[in-house]
Amino acid sequence: MVEQDRARGTGPGARERRPDRKPTMADIAQHVGVSRALVSIVFRGKEGASEETRRRIFEAAAELGYRPDSLARGLRSNRTRTLGVLFDLRRPFEVELVEHMYPAAEQLGYHLLLGAVTPTRGQEHVVDELLRYRCEGLIVVGPDLDGHRLDAIADEVRLVEVGRAVTRGPVDVVRNDDALGTRQAVEHLVALGHRRITHIDGGPNPGASDRRAGYQRAMTDHGLAGEIRVVPAGYTDEDGAAAGRRLLDGPLPTAVIAANDQAAIGLLDVMLRAGVRVPQDLSVVGYDDSRFAKLPGIDLTSVRQDIPGMADFAIKAVVERLDLPEREPKQIALPPQLVVRGTTAAPHGA
Amino acid sequence: MVEQDRARGTGPGARERRPDRKPTMADIAQHVGVSRALVSIVFRGKEGASEETRRRIFEAAAELGYRPDSLARGLRSNRTRTLGVLFDLRRPFEVELVEHMYPAAEQLGYHLLLGAVTPTRGQEHVVDELLRYRCEGLIVVGPDLDGHRLDAIADEVRLVEVGRAVTRGPVDVVRNDDALGTRQAVEHLVALGHRRITHIDGGPNPGASDRRAGYQRAMTDHGLAGEIRVVPAGYTDEDGAAAGRRLLDGPLPTAVIAANDQAAIGLLDVMLRAGVRVPQDLSVVGYDDSRFAKLPGIDLTSVRQDIPGMADFAIKAVVERLDLPEREPKQIALPPQLVVRGTTAAPHGA
DNA sequence: TCGTGAGACTAGATCGTGTTAGTAGCTCGA
DNA sequence: TCGAGCTACTAACACGATCTAGTCTCACGA
Incomplete structure (x- = not known):
């Protein structure tokens, strides 16, 4: 049997396996006395092997x-x-998003x-590395790459983008409905009796323009177009603190909606130090x-993005496109949810 | 030439490559007219190819x-x-640790x-997955696995553990010198004039017992053995808050050292709500x-672990053991550094 | 007796690369 | 003329699995 000769050592002492080599299917085959x-077949769970043989093969593998x-x-x-x-x-x-992708992928057998993108490894580099490992699909969270590059990648592999608003080409996109989030915030505040509601803007950061637009439209819809006020800032503590200092220069609004939590925290700090009580003032x-x-x-009262939902959609979208190559790409924006905590209350005069 | 026939299509229209198949070295070979x-050889940078051929191969690859x-x-x-x-x-x-491992690994060509361990994927499962991909070395951050299992893994692959205090077997270990960290905290406070310094304990969590021991020894060394007081708690906000409430029942110390930041923050919150001023009181x-x-x-004034140092050591340790199979495993504890911020000051009476 | 079909199993090619052993062609010195 | 030693290159096997196209055995019906 040529098959069995391949497994080293037909000479004396052939029985023992080399401890420095990891066992392969050939070793199991030899051990059990069947073909590789x-x-x-047994390991893939395909039919074509007797129950008895299956058992012996699994035993040998374990041994x-x-x-x-x-x-x-x-x-x-x-x-x-x-x-x-x-x-x-x-x-x-993004880390949390990834965490939620695991169970979704596992369930589908992937x-x-x-x-990971780091200061030393750009997105371009990482994409290349992943493709070398023959990923069948690629999920890009918060893509920085320009459209052309992404198109080129989508040409090689099924692509899903998470968190990008506009895209073309054969790409699935899942994102948070950022505008809806700030709308929910406005409506919560209006319901509490607020009218003078200011937006601390996120500048050029991802999602920021939608958040601003959502604020503006919701204010207008509630007849508060005249109260719209946007303070330019960003996504960091420092941006929020700077915006807070600017607010303190003039008459305070009764409520602010920050573009993200970090900015809100920076602003909170400035306010507390200045003696402004939250949420009373x-x-x-x-x-x-x-x-x-x-x-x-x-x-902090805050708008929660549907992270599990986004993770789930992203995974299912890639897998679907792998199974049904001609499926049309989907683009979806999941609704966020306002989580009310201790930093919002009815305005002082109410 | 048998070699070249392998690249599909010797018949009419053989020139075009199939768009649905990714190019391989055989395609490049055919395109340039050399052997695979x-x-x-060229791609591995080995010698044995003329400059002219190298250039043509790289060009074809790019094309x-x-x-x-x-x-x-x-x-x-x-x-x-x-x-x-x-x-x-x-x-x-751990995420931050991993981030710092990238450049270290990259530099060594790995x-x-x-x-990732998640609620649905235990360490055991993840180790198995990694080994299937033929990792040459394994870095386990915060191992939960018992010693026997780790020994068995170390038998299959070079292993480095990060953050575990005691180990045996052929394993490198890098951890933070937890005891030194609390000692630094004690010395900082003593230098400010504190004597009544209480430790908020981390319970059974990793590193907690060393942090407690470091506190106790440092207090003793400064002649403050009589002032040692340990409040049982844990690593969460809630643990810290509970410890804070217990403290409020009796006479307050002038300073506390929490087992981690989370607990410190929970405690801070309770104190501030109770009207205790930090750092004045x-x-x-x-x-x-x-x-x-x-x-x-x-x-918050806090003890910083040397994350880049630990990441660096972990990577270098595995790679060294790969290159020099007989190198003795090292065990090392890196010194942390106290970062003084706004929550510590001289005690009221000083 | 023979053909047939199903079940259990095997041989050998194959995936894309690395690697070893070799060959062709050239120059050079004796 | 020969062999040695170089450079530039090639053929063929190997890695550990999957997969196609079989083979062998046995039972069964005609």
């Missing part, structure tokens, strides 16, 4: 400490069942290959419902 | 959009140059394969120097 192909080789499997079968996820480790929002709403918002000392 | 082996296949490469060469990293996505400390020190500590509204 049959071992493969030898066999572990299937993903590289060989992927190479031969052209199906790695692997999805690449490109994200930024420094953004807690693995996740994480590609000023209501504050953040955006993201981050871990910071939940801290006992902060307890 | 030579293409491999065809060739991308080396990591699976095939790893399979054949038995060198994946990949290090598996097992960590918990929900722990910002890739990182991230294996009570100094508070945290541990970890997390993002929370840096928030403007919190501004």
